[in-house]
Structures are given as C-alpha cells and as structure tokens.
Amino acid sequence: MSFSEDQFVSKLNALDETQESIVSASKWLLTQYKEVNQIAHCWKRFVIKPTINTRRKLLAIYLANDVIQQAKHKRVGDFGTAFGAIMPEVLGEVYPGLNKEMRKKVRRVVDIWKQRQVFSDKVIKDVYPKLKDTPIKPSRSDNSSVASVVPELRQVVSVFDQLSKSQASVSSNKTRFDSSLEALDPSSVVYSENYKTVQKIGQVAKDALQKSMELRSQALKELKIMLDFQTEQAQQDQEMINEIDAVLAAKDPSKPQPSTTEQTDLLPTYEASDGSDSDTDKSDIEEDTKSSKRHESFGTVAEKEDMKRLKMAAADSGGDINAFEAEVYEPTPAEVAANSSMAVTSSIQDLLSKLAS
Template identity: 60%
Template sequence: MSFSEDRLVTKLNGLDETQDSIVGASRWVLGQHKNIKEIAASWDTFVSKPTINTRRKLLAIYLANDVVQQAKHKRVSEVGVAFGEIMPGALSRVYPELSSEMRQKVRRVVDIWKQRQVFSDSVLKKIYAQLKNAAPHHSSSSSLTSSSSAALTPELQRVVETFDQLTRSQADVNSSKTRFDSSVEALDPTSAVYTDNYKTIQKIGQTAKDALQLSVANREKAIKELQVLLDFQNEQLQQDQNLISEINAIIAAKDPLSLQSAPVEDEVLPVYEPSDGSDSDTDKSDVDEQDTAGRRRRKSSTQSIEDKDDAKRLKTVAVEAQSGLEEGSESADPATYEPTPAEVAVNSPMAVTSSIQDLLSKLAS
C-alpha cells in the first residue's frame, strides 16, 4: 500500500497515552518503511505546526521513539537514519513550547536513545545541544493562563469548556477510527475465522460511530454557544452605535455657534391651558353654554316684561292726561275757576308730552 500523508496525520491525531495506541501506529509506520523519508518529513511538519497542541506533539515523539527502537531491533537502519536527520531540528522547535513536566518526559526519551544507541553520536550531540539551549520554562505562564481563564465572562467560559470537550472527543474519534481502519486492513476474506473477525469489526465500527456521535453533539453545542455569543455582540454593537449618536446630538445642541444663530422671537405667543379632551371638559363647556343661553333668555324675557309695563304706564298716563284735559275743558268755569300754576303745569299738553318723552327715554335706555 502506498504512503499517504493524510493517513499518517490521522494516526497522529488519534494517538493516546496507552501502549496499544502507540504500538499500533508504530506497526503501520514500519509497514511503510520503504517511504520512511516521506514519513519522517511529514512527522516533522506535523509537530512543527503551531496549531497542534503540546500534548499531541509529545505523543508524536512517543510514536517516533517506538518506531526507531523497533526499527533498530529489526535491523531496519534506514528508519533511524531518516528520523536522525530531522529530529534535532524538530526538537529545537517543539521542546521550548513544552511545560516542565513534558520536558522531563522528552529528556527521559532522549536518555533512552543514548543508552540504546538508537541514533549516532553526532545526532545525539545535536539533540542534547537543542535541549540545553532551550529557554527555561516558567510556571508563571501556566498560572497566568489559568488566571486569565478564571477572569473569562460566563459566555466565554462556556465556549472554552465546550471546545475542551470537543478536543477530548476528537481524540477518541481519531483513536477509534484508526483502530477500525487497521482492523479492516487486517480482515482476510479467505480466513477460516472471517465471520468472527467481521463481527469484531462491527463492534469496533460501532465504537467509532459512538465516538463520532459524541463529537457531532459537541460540535452542535459549540456552534450554539458561538451563535449566542455572536448575537450578544451584535446587540452590544448596536447599543454602542446608539450611544455615539446620542453623544453627537448633545454636542451639536450645546455648540455655541448653533446657540448664537438661533432666531429670537419678537412676540411671545399666548399660553393656552391645554385640554385633555376628557368628557368632563366637554360637559363643562356644554353647561357653560347652556347657562349663558339661559341668562340671555331670562334677560330678554325680563326686558320684554319691563317694556310692556312701561308701555302700559305710558298708555295710562296718556289716557289720564287726555281725560283730564277733556274734563277740565267741560267742567271748569272760566269766571269762577282759576287753575293754580301746578295744575296748569300738570294738565298742559307740554307736560303730557314731557312725561311721554321721559317714558320713551327710559324704554330706550
């Protein structure tokens, strides 16, 4: 079977701390020993990627350790040569990234290489030089990371926890998938126990599917948490933009230039008491109008009665005056009767006329 870099990456991603996982991947690599240079180069590329976490890089070093030791035991020298060419450079990039505990594990592996003479002396000398030149690891960086994680908002904390679960589930997916692929490759249809082996593969396949289902659930959860975080940030963005607009409006309203250029009104408009449009205002208005109309009707009626009374009095005075004149003219004796000045004033036509004029004046007023 020809070498596939993607297949190697899959196996590296599926490694865990168990011996079975390391040994199984090591056998696959040794089975591709004819392409060992390509395998070593792909391994170097994998551990040099900054996106690969340090735990997975340490597991890759464990795999390389088992590969070169098994190759030496089986006298496949080209494997040790190929990894010896890339190992000093790879460790120069990986070792400084590791924690103190991981560095101790790598140093024990290198000491084993020296004891068992897995690599040549020149290669081992370069490797030890890289370990010695690496900057000392400070534990404060890990405490800083933990303190930073503790200071995360609840939304970000949930996202971090979800991605931690996703990372762990992905490791199980890679491991179970690698085991399933190896089992399928080893399945021989001509074997007498083919049926039993097929049932075993079914179980291994179900384990891989269960791991994948868990990974799918974790990814859906991660997408949901990220969507919540995205929606929250969009809301905060809109609020910030609204606050910017509000500040701009306040600054523009307080600008001295705008205040000086504002027009001054010559006359003050009258202020009317606003009506709330309630029924009480309408009823009050109707009552006021009814009262006004009633007073006008009563005044008109009173004035009409007074006018009639005055007209009656005027008519009575006129009749009495006329009767007085007639009686005076018939009964008065010119020889014996001499009217007094008061009688003359009362009975004279001018007096009657004056009385009528007085009544008319009263009516007019």
C-alpha cells in the same frame, strides 16, 4: 501513493496514548518512506507549533520514536538520519514547556535511543543538553487551563478542549474497528462469534462519534452566541460613532450656527377671524343664547306677577289659596308673550312715574 501533509497532520491530531494508535500511524509512515525528509520537516513544524498542546506534542515524539525504530529494524528508508537532523532543535523547543511528568517520559525515550543506538553518537550528544530542568514555561496551547482566557472565550475554549480530546477516542476506536473488520474471515468456523465482537467494537466507535457530534453541536451554539453578541456590540459602536460625528458637526466653527431668535416658538398661535361662515355661525349661536336668557328672565318676572294676582283674586272670592297652589297651571305661548309685554310696559310706566315726581 504520494505523501499528503494534510493527511499526516490529521493522523498526528488523532493520536492517543494506546500502542495501537501509535503503531497504526507508524505503519502508514513506513509506506511513505520515499518522502522521509518531507515527513520529518512536517513533523517538526507540527511539534514546535505554539498552538499545539503539550500532550499532543508528547504523542508526536512517541510516534517518531516508533517509526524510527521500526524503520531501522525493517531497513526501510532512512528515518534515523532525517529525524536525527532535527531532533536536538525540536526537543530544545518543546522540553521547557513540558510539565514534570512529561519531562520524565521524554528523558526515558532519549535514554532508549542511547541504549539501542537509534541515532548516531553526535545526535545523542546534542540532544542531552536540551533536557535541562529549567523552570517550566507556560504553554499557550494548553487548552486544559482556561484561567488566562478572556471570560467571553472560556466556554468556547472548554468545549473545543473536550472536542479535541474526544477526537483521540474517535480515531482509536475507528482504527480498532477497521482492523477487526479486516481480520474477519467468513470461512472461519467461529465467524459468527467474531462478527458479534466486531459489532461490539463498531458500537463503541459509534458511541464515540455520537459524543463528538454532541460536542460539535455545542461548539456551534457557543460560536453563534459569540457571533450575535459581537454583532450587537458592533452596532452599538457604530451608533456611538454617529453620535460623535453629529456633536462635532453641530459645534463646527466653520459652519453657521443658528441664533436663539430663530428658534421656533413652541406656544400655539391662533389666526384672526376672516369672516368665514364658521365665524358667523359662532356669532349667531352666541346671540341666540343671550336672547334665550333675556326671554327666560322676562318670562320669570311675568309668571310671578300672574301668580300674585291670581292669589289675591282667590283670596277675595273666599277660595283656598293652598289648594290653588296645588293645581298645575300651564300657560299657553300667547299668554306667556302677553304677560312678557305687560311686564315690560309696567316697568316702563313705573320708571316714567319716578322721573315725573
């Protein structure tokens, strides 16, 4: 089977601190011995990549140590030569970014290389100067520290950091399950007991995968929140752009500006009467109202005169004036009209008398 760089990177990302994980990846690399130079350069690109965290870089060095020693012991391929050509450069890039504890572990590995003569004397001589105790350079890829990340990304980085760590557990448990399943022999007298053990290992692998799924769901949720927020911000930015364009267009001296006299009058206006039916109806109503008031005035005067004469007549006849006032009198329409005419005539006569005198 031909070497797959993507598959190799996937195995590097799945490494954990267990010996089982390192050995499993090492065995796979030994089967790709014909592509040893390609393997070494792919490993180099992965380790010196800035986005790879220091923990994963250390695990990659452990893998290189194991596969080089296994290849030398089994005389498979020329891994020592291929990795020896790039190791001084790689350690020179990686070592300054490691913390104090990781530096001790790398030094121990290099000491083993020297003791067991894993590399040539020239390679070892070139490697040691790279292990200087210089101030530790901050690693941009260390996801465990999110203090330098902008606030909007901290939650996302935290989730992906947990997800990255969980993948190591997923990989190691799945590898363990596959190995135990291959070792399961149905013809064995203890097959039933071995099967129960495999079941337990399978459950552990499922639990790790379930946790990984939960973290992925959380990551998707956080990413959606970020997407919605950025979409809203983009809309607001576009609205501000439109506002700036409108203001500039209104103030553009090359375009005619509206004068103040052309501004629309906000007060309501009323049209003159055009002699329509509505105007005539309004005039008729007003005239009827005035006429009714005049009639009411005349009616009131006539009624007072009638009441006065009736009281005088009742007094002459010896009747009870109070009893008379208590009676209810309802004049007919004809009487009201006659009384009105009499009142008008009387008023005219009084006026002529005054003029004559």
